[in-house]
Amino acid sequence: MKIEKIHHVAYRCKNAKETVEWYSRNLNMDFILAIAEDRVPSTHEPDPYMHVFLDAGGGNVLAFFELPTKPEMG
Structure with missing residues (x-):
């Protein structure tokens, strides 16, 4: 299978x-x-976070x- x-x-990231x-x-x-979001979607655990999306071209997105x-981390 070839990934298109x-x-x-x-x-x-540290700072969105x-x-x-x-x-x-x-x-x-x-x-x-x-x-x-204020909660983790899968567990509903309280944990505020920001999710940002950028257009990477060709229908691809970098988040x-x-x-x-x-x-x-690290």
């Missing part, structure tokens, strides 16, 4: 606003949408999660 395209991939600005400025990606209450 990937609808979207999502990564974690700065991330959108960087990708817009440096990679010319357009901001599509931001979704703010980021800002998770302010979680410890830093």
Whole structure:
């Protein structure tokens, strides 16, 4: 099976606003949408986060999660 395209991939980021600005400025990606949630969709556990989406071209989307209450990764 050959993969024709990937609808979207999502990564974690420290600051959604700065991330959108960087990708817009440096990679010319357009901001599509931001979704703010107070709970984890799958568990309904309280955990506020921001999910932002950028147009990566060709019908592909690059998404980021800002998770302010979680410890830093790495």
